[in-house]
Amino acid sequence: MNKLRLESRVRNGSAVVYLNGYLNESGGELLEQECRSLLSRGCRALELDFARASMVNSIGISYLLDVIESARQDDARLEFVSVPEDIRLLFELLGITGHVPVRKP
Amino acid sequence: MAAILPRRQAARLGELFGKRFLPGLVAIEGAPRRGKTDLLLQLHGALLGRREVATAILRLGCQPLPAGAAAEVAAQLLACLEWRRLPPGPNDSAAKPVLSRASMGRLAEREDFAAWKELLDAAAGDSYGFFAALGRLAAEIGPVCLLVDDATDEVLALAARSSAPELAVVAAASGPAAWRWARQVVAVEELTAREGTLLAEGLARHLGVEFCGEAAQPFAAYCAADPFVLSSVVHAAALAGTPLDSTLAFVRTYVADLRRGTLGAYFPAVLGAQPGSLERRCVLEWLAVEHHHTAAEKWRGRILLDDVLANLAGAGLAVAGPAGWMPRRWPAARDWAALQLARTETIESEAAKLATAVLAAAHAAGGELAREPLRRRIAGGLAEAVPAATFPSRLRFCEVCEVAGEPLPGGELFLCYGLTGAQPMADSAALLAVAVAGPGARLESLLDEMEHRVRQAMPFSESPAIPAGTAGVEKWVVVREPEPGDAEWAASHDAQLLDFERFNQLIAARPDGSVAARWETVLWLPPEADFELAAVRALDLLAERAGCDAQAASQARAALVEACLNAFEHGRAGGSQSRGASIQVRLAAWPGCIEMAVSNPGAPFAPGRAGPGQSSLHRGHGLKIIHAVMDQVIVSSDLHGTTIRMTKKFPYGEGRTAGLPEHEQAASGI
Numbered sequence: 063m064n065k066l067r068l069e070s071r072v073r074n075g076s077a078v079v080y081l082n083g084y085l086n087e088s089g090g091e092l093l094e095q096e097c098r099s100l101l102s103r104g105c106r107a108l109e110l111d112f113a114r115a116s117m118v119n120s121i122g123i124s125y126l127l128d129v130i131e132s133a134r135q136d137d138a139r140l141e142f143v144s145v146p147e148d149i150r151l152l153f154e155l156l157g158i159t160g161h162v163p164v165r166k167p
Numbered sequence: 168m169a170a171i172l173p174r175r176q177a178a179r180l181g182e183l184f185g186k187r188f189l190p191g192l193v194a195i196e197g198a199p200r201r202g203k204t205d206l207l208l209q210l211h212g213a214l215l216g217r218r219e220v221a222t223a224i225l226r227l228g229c230q231p232l233p234a235g236a237a238a239e240v241a242a243q244l245l246a247c248l249e250w251r252r253l254p255p256g257p258n259d260s261a262a263k264p265v266l267s268r269a270s271m272g273r274l275a276e277r278e279d280f281a282a283w284k285e286l287l288d289a290a291a292g293d294s295y296g297f298f299a300a301l302g303r304l305a306a307e308i309g310p311v312c313l314l315v316d317d318a319t320d321e322v323l324a325l326a327a328r329s330s331a332p333e334l335a336v337v338a339a340a341s342g343p344a345a346w347r348w349a350r351q352v353v354a355v356e357e358l359t360a361r362e363g364t365l366l367a368e369g370l371a372r373h374l375g376v377e378f379c380g381e382a383a384q385p386f387a388a389y390c391a392a393d394p395f396v397l398s399s400v401v402h403a404a405a406l407a408g409t410p411l412d413s414t415l416a417f418v419r420t421y422v423a424d425l426r427r428g429t430l431g432a433y434f435p436a437v438l439g440a441q442p443g444s445l446e447r448r449c450v451l452e453w454l455a456v457e458h459h460h461t462a463a464e465k466w467r468g469r470i471l472l473d474d475v476l477a478n479l480a481g482a483g484l485a486v487a488g489p490a491g492w493m494p495r496r497w498p499a500a501r502d503w504a505a506l507q508l509a510r511t512e513t514i515e516s517e518a519a520k521l522a523t524a525v526l527a528a529a530h531a532a533g534g535e536l537a538r539e540p541l542r543r544r545i546a547g548g549l550a551e552a553v554p555a556a557t558f559p560s561r562l563r564f565c566e567v568c569e570v571a572g573e574p575l576p577g578g579e580l581f582l583c584y585g586l587t588g589a590q591p592m593a594d595s596a597a598l599l600a601v602a603v604a605g606p607g608a609r610l611e612s613l614l615d616e617m618e619h620r621v622r623q624a625m626p627f628s629e630s631p632a633i634p635a636g637t638a639g640v641e642k643w644v645v646v647r648e649p650e651p652g653d654a655e656w657a658a659s660h661d662a663q664l665l666d667f668e669r670f671n672q673l674i675a676a677r678p679d680g681s682v683a684a685r686w687e688t689v690l691w692l693p694p695e696a697d698f699e700l701a702a703v704r705a706l707d708l709l710a711e712r713a714g715c716d717a718q719a720a721s722q723a724r725a726a727l728v729e730a731c732l733n734a735f736e737h738g739r740a741g742g743s744q745s746r747g748a749s750i751q752v753r754l755a756a757w758p759g760c761i762e763m764a765v766s767n768p769g770a771p772f773a774p775g776r777a778g779p780g781q782s783s784l785h786r787g788h789g790l791k792i793i794h795a796v797m798d799q800v801i802v803s804s805d806l807h808g809t810t811i812r813m814t815k816k817f818p819y820g821e822g823r824t825a826g827l828p829e830h831e832q833a834a835s836g837i
Contacts, residue, residue, distance in 0.1 A: 065697075087696060117703070119728045120788035148721035155795045156788055 065089065066115075066122075068096050076107040085118040090125025097129045101136045108133055113144035113167060123156050130161050141165065174202065174362070176353050180210045183351060184337070188220060188310045192327040193337045194318075194345035197355030202394045203339035204316050206355065210337060211314050221247035221305075224314040231319060234291035240301070240313065241286055245274065248308060279307040294325050302331025309333060320344040360384070363392025370401040377410035386411060386418055690752040692731070694767070699731035702752045706763070713756035719817035722796035723761050727752075729789035730811045734767035737809060761815045768808040 066089030069080045077100045083089065097108060110129075126142075133140040144167045145153065153159050176195070183189055195203045207224070214222040223243035225236055274283055282304040289297040305311035310333050315322060318338035326336035327348035338345070346352055358366065364387045371378035390396040400418055401411070409417050690705055692698040703724050710720040734750040755762040794800050799814040 084697075084700070117724070117728070119699075119725075119732060120792055121732065124788065148718070148725065151722070151796070152725060152792060155792055 066092060068092060070096060070100060072100065072103075072105060075105055076109070077105040078109045078111055080111045080114065082114040084116055085122035085125075087119075087121040087125075090122040090128075093122075094125050094128050094132070098132055101132060101138055105138065106136070107139045108141070110140070110142050111144050112142060112146065112149055115146070115149060118149050118152060120152075120156065123152060123158065126158060127161075130158075174206065176206055176355050177209050179353050180206060180337075181213065183353075184210060184214060184312070184335075188312070188335060189351070190332050190335050191329075192323065192349045193335070193351045193353065194323065194349035195337065195339040195353045195355060196341065196345035196349075198341055198357075201355045201357060203341075203355050205394070206353070207314050207316050207337065207339045214312055214314075215247070218251045220310045220312050221251075221308060222312045222314065223247075224316065226316040227318055227322065229317045229319055231292040231321070232289075232294050232297055236291070237286050237289040237297055237300070241274075241283060244304070244308070244311060245283075279304075282307040294319075294321050298325045298329045298334075298336075302329050302334045305331050305333035310335070312337065315339070323348045358392040358394060360387060360392055363387030363390070363394075363397065366392075366394060367397050367401065370398055371404075371411060374401055374405040376401055376404045379410070379412045382411050382413040382415065385413065385415060389415055389418055690754075692750045692752060694735040694750055696735070698735070698750075699728045702727055702731055702754070702765075705752070706754055706756075706761070709754050709756035710761060713761065714758050715756065715761060715817050719761070719815055723763065723813075723815045726793045726797045726800075726813050726815070727754075727763055727765070729792045730763065730765035730813065733789050733811065734765045734809070737767055759816060759818070761817070762813070763815075764810055764812045766808055766810040 066081060066083040066085055069082070071078045071080075079093070079096060079100070081089075081093065085093065093110075097110075100108060108129075110126075130140060140162050142153070142158075142162055142164045145164050146167065150159075150164055150166065153164055158164065180193075180195070183193060195206055197203050211222065211224045214220055221244045223240040225240055227233075227236075274280060277283065282300070286297070286300040286304050289300050301311065301313065312335040313326075315326070315336060315338040318326075318340045320340075320342070323338055323340055323344045326338060327350070329336070338349070364383045367387045367390075368378065368380075368383050370376075386400075387397065390400065400421055403421050404411050404417060411417060690702055692701055706724060706727055707720065710723065715723070731750060731752065749768075751764075751766040753762075753764040753766075790800075790802075793811065793813060796815075797813040798816050799812075801812040803810050803812070
């Protein structure tokens, strides 16, 4: 459960961001910056891959709300994929699943 | 034979027992290999010349009373009585009682046979019965002086409690128990350089070793004036017919071989040897000697920790961890080894000796100034021993002390491990962290605070066997935590958690091999981001042992993280960044239930209010998560801070009632 590391792959205006580690406050800031950067470069489809996300906390999730808002403003499609069950539960609790598709592994 | 080196401790013993009889316990106390046994033997020789006192000597080797000990003592006492009946002769002062099987055969004919039989019936290991019977025998036959070499703490306690007016016990022992129990203590200190030189010269003269006078001083200095090493070298030179000259060539070779041979070749095998065997004692004492000298910085260059650790690993006593077999913190390894030895063998005192001696690496090095270089040397020794790839780069070492009255530096956080008995069991253990407020605080006051906190923890833990007072705690281990703000803090917490794991493994194992039903851990965390992960790791350990399923564990983990984040934020809101503002996390788990309590000393908690430095946009969701995933949540807040108590239940097998430990189920008839 180390600090969050991000890896992004962009192809044809679509980007996949792989989250690896603990999505906390600092990780959330990092993720939001990365997503804003991708959107500003013209990406109109974002996938956040949680397969290697070890844990998230409520502060990290709140930054996901910022990402959702940014994508909405840029009219970009956003999707959370490979979300482990325990993280998906938190997304449900905090209303994330009502705003963005969340897919299990 | 007159002593080769007259020592003032011998004169003191002469004062105590030369012409009078002093009932009760007198202890000859000192670290291993300072000549306690020699002093005891000198006293024995002197007492055998006193007809009015029946004398016996018993070598316990830091073991419980062995089978046959009572018969051995009885035979010696009987020989003294029979000698007493003989008329004084012209060489009476040189005469000695002689053990006689025939006299033992005639024992049944004595009028006081019942008292003898009671002594002879004392079972192996029954120290209480032995001393009680010996006291009654002494009342029958007159003054008895029992000399005990390498006495265990139990023997010291029982000898001291024996109120028989005709029984005196003189015990050679190491450690604080001697000071605690004995009415008189003859402290055996290290030989001075001058005494070491005299001993070397005297031994060489006595054994007929050709000895260059100029070699005496450097020889004694090289051997750190250690009587065991000096004696061993001179005896070896005598056997080899080698002179001891000023080049010290023989000395250097012999000592190096002896150390390496003893530690390197014998240690693993010795641990499998019979308790009390010469080989086992030899190695354990060598370890003690080595580290004693290391601490005194008299054996520069090779500190042999690599040998020790390699041998611990070879013997299966080193700790397996992410970094391989090498323990990540030497004191933890020492403690582990000592506890493991105490647990698996009946050599608690030997292990305690070992522990004490190894601790000398941190404490007997001449005070504060010597510690840091010493630690670097220890780290250097480890670095040599471990391949670079597996060497934890952020290895750190902490001070450990376990002797009451030891001064501790102030303003630091200590972890305390307490055991109420020699058997490390869950019911007898307490593990807490304590902040030492003032400079130079003493361990005694630290333990007082510990007791206070243990009592505070009682309502939460509901553990009936938490000691009611520190007097009941026989073993304390205090580990200093690193400084706050240290870049290696997180790494140290990893190591700390490894220690928790080891400790929990120890206390969870019962003598019959079954596993305790309840596990508890208390952590104190600084109110800084990411330290919730330390709590999560501890929770994972406990949840796994309690058989918690993955889903429940995950939910408990999420709740714990949120509670910690709340505590960090609201703890900071209290305005204090000092250690006193640390967050307390208490975890308990047993089959069917996990309990968690997170406390912060900050301002009263207002649910839903974001902490300082946090926008309300990003906060306020924590309690929502906690309530959603936990079965019971209680938030209590007052002027002293806030505590969130959480309970998570999970299924754990058919026919069981979740949330109650087995012993409580049995008690309640469920």
